Amino acid sequence: xxxxxxxxxxxxxxxxxxxxxxxxxxxxxxxxxxxxxxxxxxxxxxxxxxxxxxxxxxxxxxxxxxxxxxxxxxxxxxxxxxxxxxxxxxxxxxxxxxxxxxxxxxxxxxxxxxxx
Numbered sequence: 369x370x371x372x373x374x375x376x377x378x379x380x381x382x383x384x385x386x387x388x389x390x391x392x393x394x395x396x397x398x399x400x401x402x403x404x405x406x407x408x409x410x411x412x413x414x415x416x417x418x419x420x421x422x423x424x425x426x427x428x429x430x431x432x433x434x435x436x437x438x439x440x441x442x443x444x445x446x447x448x449x450x451x452x453x454x455x456x457x458x459x460x461x462x463x464x465x466x467x468x469x470x471x472x473x474x475x476x477x478x479x480x481x482x483x484x
Contacts, residue, residue: 419480427480428473435469436462 401407439462446452446461 419477423480424477427476428470431469431473431476432466433469435465435467438469439463439465 440458442465443457443461446457447454
């Protein structure tokens with residue numbers, strides 16, 4: 369019973385630690401640049417075009433869900449036509465195709481950033 373009570377604070381602690389380290393490291397990098405005389409405006413450049421985050425999320429989410437759907441379909445084909453065990457076919461194929469969807473989403477996002 370005691371382990372359930374400890375897990376939640378540990379999860380929040382880890383999340384807080386990651387966010388804290390990210391923010392402090394970013395702040396230290398910027399202060400070091402300012403200390404060396406470099407212009408800190410490189411962090412807020414207006415000449416650089418950036419793809420809106422919602423487009424990246426929509427593309428990656430769509431490709432992830434398509435990969436999961438194709439993975440379920442291929443797993444069903446493997447199970448019913450080729451006799452692969454259900455416990456092996458479904459998780460393996462779903463994870464493989466979801467990874468392929470995210471991998472292709474990475475390249476589509478890269479192409480989208482070049483076009484922007």
